[in-house]
Amino acid sequence: MRYAITLLALAACFVLGFSWRDLRQGKLPDRQTLAAIVGKPATAVSIAPKEVFKSAYDNILRNYQGAVDEKRLRFAGMRGLVAALGDPHTMFFDPMQAKDFAIETEGNFVGIGARLGPDPLGAVAVIVFDNGPGARAGLRKGDVITAVDGVSVAGKATEDIVKVIRGKEATMVRLKIIRSGAKQPVTVAARRARVVLPTVETDLVPGTKIGYMSVSGFTERTTEQFDAGLDKLQKLQAIGLIIDLRNNGGGLLTTARDMLSRFVEDKLVVKLKRGDTVIDEERTLTGYKRDFRYPVVVLVNGQSASASEIFAGVMSDYKLATLVGEHTYGKMSVQNVYMLVDGSSAKVTIARYYIPSGREIGRKVDDDGIYLSGGLPPDVLVKYRELDSKNASKSIVPSDSQVQKSVEIIQARTGEGRGAG
Amino acid sequence: MNETKKHLFTAASVVLCCAATIGGLAWRNKTDVGAANLVVAAEANYEGLLASTGRYVPDESYYTNLVKLLKERYVESVADETKLALGSVKEMVLSLSDVKSQYMDADEFKAYNAEMNGRYEGIGALLVLDVRNAQGKQVRPKAREGQTTPDPGADPNKIPVVRVAAVTPGGPAERAGVRPGDWVESVDGRYVLSPKLWQEFERARDIALRPDVSSDKKFQIREKLQAKAESMIMPMRAIRKLAVGQEGTVRVLFNRNGTGIPVEINKGVSMLPAWTIIADGTAVLRFQPGVSERLRDFLVGKAKVRLDLRQSGLGSMAEMKKCLALLAPRGTYGAFINKRTKKSAPMVIAAGNERPPMIELLVDVTTRGPAEVFALALSSKPGAALVTGGKTAGESDRIEAFPLPEGHGYTLAMGVYQPAIKVAK
Numbered sequence: 088m089r090y091a092i093t094l095l096a097l098a099a100c101f102v103l104g105f106s107w108r109d110l111r112q113g114k115l116p117d118r119q120t121l122a123a124i125v126g127k128p129a130t131a132v133s134i135a136p137k138e139v140f141k142s143a144y145d146n147i148l149r150n151y152q153g154a155v156d157e158k159r160l161r162f163a164g165m166r167g168l169v170a171a172l173g174d175p176h177t178m179f180f181d182p183m184q185a186k187d188f189a190i191e192t193e194g195n196f197v198g199i200g201a202r203l204g205p206d207p208l209g210a211v212a213v214i215v216f217d218n219g220p221g222a223r224a225g226l227r228k229g230d231v232i233t234a235v236d237g238v239s240v241a242g243k244a245t246e247d248i249v250k251v252i253r254g255k256e257a258t259m260v261r262l263k264i265i266r267s268g269a270k271q272p273v274t275v276a277a278r279r280a281r282v283v284l285p286t287v288e289t290d291l292v293p294g295t296k297i298g299y300m301s302v303s304g305f306t307e308r309t310t311e312q313f314d315a316g317l318d319k320l321q322k323l324q325a326i327g328l329i330i331d332l333r334n335n336g337g338g339l340l341t342t343a344r345d346m347l348s349r350f351v352e353d354k355l356v357v358k359l360k361r362g363d364t365v366i367d368e369e370r371t372l373t374g375y376k377r378d379f380r381y382p383v384v385v386l387v388n389g390q391s392a393s394a395s396e397i398f399a400g401v402m403s404d405y406k407l408a409t410l411v412g413e414h415t416y417g418k419m420s421v422q423n424v425y426m427l428v429d430g431s432s433a434k435v436t437i438a439r440y441y442i443p444s445g446r447e448i449g450r451k452v453d454d455d456g457i458y459l460s461g462g463l464p465p466d467v468l469v470k471y472r473e474l475d476s477k478n479a480s481k482s483i484v485p486s487d488s489q490v491q492k493s494v495e496i497i498q499a500r501t502g503e504g505r506g507a508g
Numbered sequence: 509m510n511e512t513k514k515h516l517f518t519a520a521s522v523v524l525c526c527a528a529t530i531g532g533l534a535w536r537n538k539t540d541v542g543a544a545n546l547v548v549a550a551e552a553n554y555e556g557l558l559a560s561t562g563r564y565v566p567d568e569s570y571y572t573n574l575v576k577l578l579k580e581r582y583v584e585s586v587a588d589e590t591k592l593a594l595g596s597v598k599e600m601v602l603s604l605s606d607v608k609s610q611y612m613d614a615d616e617f618k619a620y621n622a623e624m625n626g627r628y629e630g631i632g633a634l635l636v637l638d639v640r641n642a643q644g645k646q647v648r649p650k651a652r653e654g655q656t657t658p659d660p661g662a663d664p665n666k667i668p669v670v671r672v673a674a675v676t677p678g679g680p681a682e683r684a685g686v687r688p689g690d691w692v693e694s695v696d697g698r699y700v701l702s703p704k705l706w707q708e709f710e711r712a713r714d715i716a717l718r719p720d721v722s723s724d725k726k727f728q729i730r731e732k733l734q735a736k737a738e739s740m741i742m743p744m745r746a747i748r749k750l751a752v753g754q755e756g757t758v759r760v761l762f763n764r765n766g767t768g769i770p771v772e773i774n775k776g777v778s779m780l781p782a783w784t785i786i787a788d789g790t791a792v793l794r795f796q797p798g799v800s801e802r803l804r805d806f807l808v809g810k811a812k813v814r815l816d817l818r819q820s821g822l823g824s825m826a827e828m829k830k831c832l833a834l835l836a837p838r839g840t841y842g843a844f845i846n847k848r849t850k851k852s853a854p855m856v857i858a859a860g861n862e863r864p865p866m867i868e869l870l871v872d873v874t875t876r877g878p879a880e881v882f883a884l885a886l887s888s889k890p891g892a893a894l895v896t897g898g899k900t901a902g903e904s905d906r907i908e909a910f911p912l913p914e915g916h917g918y919t920l921a922m923g924v925y926q927p928a929i930k931v932a933k
Contacts (some may be wrong), residue, residue: 088515088601093521093524093809096521096525097524097525097528099534100509100525100526100528100529100532101528101531101535102532103529103532104528104529104530104531104532104533104534104535105532105533106532107529107532107533111838131521134913136575136589136590136592136593137571137572137593139590139591139593139594139596139597139912139913140571140596140597141571143596143597143600143601143910143918144600145914146910146920147600147601147920148735149849150846150849150920150922151604151606151609151848151920151921151922152846152847152849152905152922152923152924153604153606153847153921154848155848159603160600160603161570163570163599163600163602163603164571164596164597164599164600165570165596166599167573167595167596167599167600168571168575168592168595168596168599169574169578169592169595170595170599171591171592171594171596171598172561172578172582172584172586172592174582174583177578177582178575202674207713207714218847268828291790347713353742361583362583362584362585372560397883420583423559423581425577425581426558427558427559427574428556428557428558428559429555429570430559432559433574433577433578435577435578435582436582436583437581437582437583438583439583442908457738457739473726495518
């Protein structure tokens, strides 16, 4: 009898030791774990997801015959993991991509102060920012950059050329330039400086008193640039306003809210929902409203997204502007960026936004990623068409069918150009 | 005395109980399932992953913590972790940028395994990815480089092209006039990037930059190409549309030597048989599981055999080795070399045929994979076989398939076959 009790006690102690870990966490060991006592291997009916990743990772590193790098492979794995959620706006950035992305939203970087476009001989300076290092060193709009620091850049992708031109503050960069009219290539030596990307550019539409503002992003600096633009137009006594949000992929929600506050006070901008729960609301601020007594047109196209859609949608919902152009992208979500310990970051959709009218504008695509539906529809649909114009290179105002229609709409309302009425 | 015994016994029991408890702990450590859970529990929130902590996070926990971050922050509930894990594998395989290493979802993997056994869904054709340069010439990338770029258009010298490597006899594709060597321009109006399309884009770009061309003309060209560019699909997508599914119709624009061939094909099921004997006694041999038995019977009493290895389709290296052992004496027949790890896996026939018949092999550019290795192996030993026809495909990699949960899977190119002696032909 004594032996039986002892054996029982021994068994109990063994089980106690085995389960100690789980008991400390306040739970009983699960079935799988208990199976291990008997010696059954802990192979579950399904493989643990982490094992799926790990064994493929190990297999590739061990056996693949081509070029493969451990770090890059892990980054790819994390990228795929996040992408599997199926949300095009939730993504994993490796350290290099994380840095590039931060620059984009920050709105400034260290470079020469020019916006470059593709050119078969290198890159063409589409815009040269006033007072930037490039302008001061003699770079002009239309110049074609063919070499950077003695290295030819012909045939390279524009974004790669931009990367070599950007660099450490106060360092020099030498650009070989081809300029129409100049017989020999010109060398421009610029000292890199912190450049604040102007996201707002303002002027009057040539031949009219209608103001035109192109807003190319919603960064931390955009609101102040927007206000400066409105001041400039006020001085010029503009009688109408075109806000061009075409190809503006969005940015900070707070910037859009601040800009809307110039048009309307203390009204709902968006409701933010996580699932079905309203987690937050943005309202326009009080005290920033300007006195607009003229018609406003907001230009949008298929690449206008996120903060652009919020701005345009709210202006439209409150009947503060006419939307002209083509339907917008259809991104109705808010992301948070989480910086990770190794320099990577994860941009995660944390909520979906709903504009005041509550309209569903989420983008839907088919299996191949081709657009099916979604986006804000314009009030006046105009397909994009470039128009030949003599003023094309001198003014920031583009010469196209959508701008032309906007001018017509404003003129019809104000009677401008048809004599006093 | 009894008292002492009793005390001793009690003492011993206590000691044994402690030992048992420790034993239980130790056993748990050894077998643990639970250890992983404990690691997770210790980093129960994802905060350890965030930059603010600055702590080193080992790879194991990185995955776990990233998943936790998503579970706690993503706008919708993240229930299906297996889907996330499969996504990670897919992107890892894609990052290899290798036409020979592919990730397949359940339908694609099922179709792949069926093709291994000679059974073809879809249009009844083996479709492979070729790497071409912008002029259309096949490119064989160096060992250090990735084999193609994931972003079509990013490198005009490495454009993946979808090519027909075999058609099932009497199958939908063959009946529609499709032949090996044809390549795919578009499927149901969706264009696949090809050297031809690349050149179109280049020409348009050149015209767009010329100041002497009117903006109307530029707009026209742009519109035409815009439609094509917006509807472009990746090569694997095109393959999926053609090789997966047994019902429905597809409109395909094939290209043969510069001529566009539009066809409409009803999908179905057809076979690429492992073994066929044609009128003149030639055996058409494909290395599908079990074919070595047919070969063995065929060889009985024959002094001379002629084997047709064209349109070889997919095959099994293991089955090919069995067939090789029936036709060649024991020995080492080259090796599979992994150019990156420098590991070499020799192909050894332990028990072969010491008195093989005279062998003639019929090959051409559709002879690939195990069939190509077979031909190379036999032709590397002088006198072992007469090889006629043409040059083989140049695709003698050892490609293995690895299954994943939910019926998915991926292939991995693990080495290239090097015959023992280079054959001057």
